[in-house]
Amino acid sequence: PSQITDNVQRGNYATLTDKDVAFFEHLLGKNFALTEDLEGYNICFLKRIRGNSKLVLKPGTTAEVSAILKYCNERKLAVVPQGGNTGLVGGSVPICDEIVLSLARLNKVLSVDEVTGIAVVEAGCILENFDQKARDVGLTVPLDLGAKASCHIGGNVSTNAGGVRVVRYGNLHGSVLGVEAVLANGQVLDLMSNFKKDNTGYHMKHLFIGSEGTLGVVTKLSMLCPHSSKAVNVAFIGLNSFDDVLKTFVSAKRNLGEILSSCELIDERALNTALEQFKFLNSPISGYPFYMLIETSGSNGDHDEDKINQFIGSGMERGEIQDGTVTGDPGKVQEIWKIREMVPLGLIEKSFCFKYDISLPLRDFYNIVDVMRERCGPHATVVCGYGHLGDSNLHLNVSCNEFNDEIYKRVEPFVYEYTSKLKGSISAEHGIGFLKKDYLHYSKDPVAIGWMRDMKKLLDPNGILNPYKVLN
Ligand code: FAD
Ligand code: MLT
Ligand code: ZN
Known part of the structure; x- marks a missing residue:
């Protein structure tokens, strides 16, 4: 973990007490209110961000998620929702001492209908397990990515994960037909739908697709699954x-x-x-x-x-x-x-890696890799590009033996300025999380950011849900 969390000013949240822990132990049972061996929940996949949570909660029902959030909201205890913890922008781990709310036990596939192609699944179901259940009846989940053996479908929805099939099936805003989400105050928002077509009012489900746990906790969803190809x-x-x-x-x-x-x-x-x-x-x-x-x-x-x-x-x-x-x-x-x-x-395991996930116009897609190689010179061990060409989404990676401030300064904010000049996106699919929150303005207009803040305030007035992420 680097020094990047050191400058974070802890928000004005309550500090966990023994009484709080006793409440959660009573609610969930001691096995699901963990206070020991929390390292795996505190550190991000890239091992860049490490928080200091003292409590991990593992609810088994939506009602338990609701009770947890209601309590945390009243007490002003900050919470970070966590799926498979495979996110690459430091969004799924605490920055300070937030309580980790793991969805791992909400992992059932509730139904898969081979006629309509609609599946209903709990948020903590691992993507690969969900896909297997769909395949059992001749369907497939329209989303595939390298982290499938550990990421959760709820994490995928919360990040609007892309992956390798967007070129065929589009992104999750199209495939997710409905969601159930628990709001910061514990209210359960039932936006489940079993139809492709439903124009009854505002399409609120989209707020939870890609909002990275800052507006609510996704507990269940329905998804349109195509028939698997012969x-x-x-x-x-x-x-x-x-x-x-x-x-x-x-x-x-x-x-x-x-x-x-x-x-x-x-x-x-x-x-x-x-x-x-x-x-x-x-x-x-x-x-x-x-x-x-x-x-x-x-x-x-x-x-x-x-x-x-x-x-x-x-x-x-x-x-x-x-x-x-x-x-x-x-x-x-x-x-x-x-x-x-x-x-x-390969890149992550070999050495320290600065990772960028950008949308760029196809004609300019690869130039930045050469430009960056030139800028970094011998300081970098590998500067490479790969990704979802079919979606104009480049993964630019810059590796060095260990975190290197010289390279860091050569790469950031240059990569964001470059992307912004081409009207690209500084986060094509991984999200903003913690690592990219200072750069959101390179891809979002100030008026839009203002409305994002207002929406956050409306849905989570105490700011307990995933603080220090997305908006700074
Ligand atoms: P986490 O990492 O646990 O969480 C991610 C974010 O979602 C956090 O902000 C968290 O607070 C929030 N969150 C998680 N669950 C919920 C919930 N139920 N309700 C509310 N908020 C929640 N991403 C892509 O888009 N495309 C790829 O091709 C891709 N390939 C990858 C390959 C590898 C090897 C790895 C390690 C990662 C890859 N990723 C990719 C990134 C990552 O896997 C995705 O972002 C994935 O969707 C995260 O799911 P998760 O369950 O691990 O979520
Ligand atoms: C991928 O497409 O492989 C993922 O998004 C992960 C990465 O960017 O390295
Ligand atoms: Zn990708």
């Missing part, structure tokens, strides 16, 4: 320039449009770091500056395979694609996906 094919291709990457993307949309389900980019430094770090990974091709992972999901295996092979063949004839491999074999498909999924972990 045929999935993955191509992993090598390219010589970013210009060729863009041409290949256009060709993928033109020729594979109706079956395209993912379009990811990995540059050679990102790939090589993962391959060096995890010897079990096998890349089918090597030696190119850029790689793309293109996935198709359709209903006719032979037809889809022909299409993707033709797409690669014609790209090679035009000299845009240098080499590639295509597979429809489920084991091999997974092996290729594993390469992409391990890219962030």
